[in-house]
Amino acid sequence: MSNLTVLSDTELKEALSQLSGWSIQSKKLHRKFEFKSFVKAFGFMTSLALVAESMGHHPEWSNVYNRVTIDLTTHDAGGITSKDVEFARKANDLAS
Numbered sequence: 001m002s003n004l005t006v007l008s009d010t011e012l013k014e015a016l017s018q019l020s021g022w023s024i025q026s027k028k029l030h031r032k033f034e035f036k037s038f039v040k041a042f043g044f045m046t047s048l049a050l051v052a053e054s055m056g057h058h059p060e061w062s063n064v065y066n067r068v069t070i071d072l073t074t075h076d077a078g079g080i081t082s083k084d085v086e087f088a089r090k091a092n093d094l095a096s
């Protein structure tokens, strides 16, 4: 369970301005990553899966060849929270 609160539109806008490549799609934080190969894409997912498990926060994601699509929301809170923003930042760090 989570005590996190859903971010306001203003908070979300501020967070997005610091998150390269991310946008809002269907009320979730959304980004598509593209890598040089399937192995690079899957390596990214493997590393990020360990981050997810240690945060207790899990992405909705999919992989097609060298692409990874991620959607983030906090199910327990019913919307986007600071945990989604934190996760997105870590995803960007791992992809760079």
Ligand SMILES: C[C@H](O)[C@H](O)[C@H]1CNC2=NC(N)=NC(=O)C2=N1
Binding pocket: 001, 002, 056, 057, 058, 059, 073, 074, 075, 076, 077
């Ligand atoms: C008990 C457990 O930590 C919670 O159910 C966590 C697990 N991972 C989660 N991941 C996401 N994205 N949202 C959640 O609300 C969530 N809740």
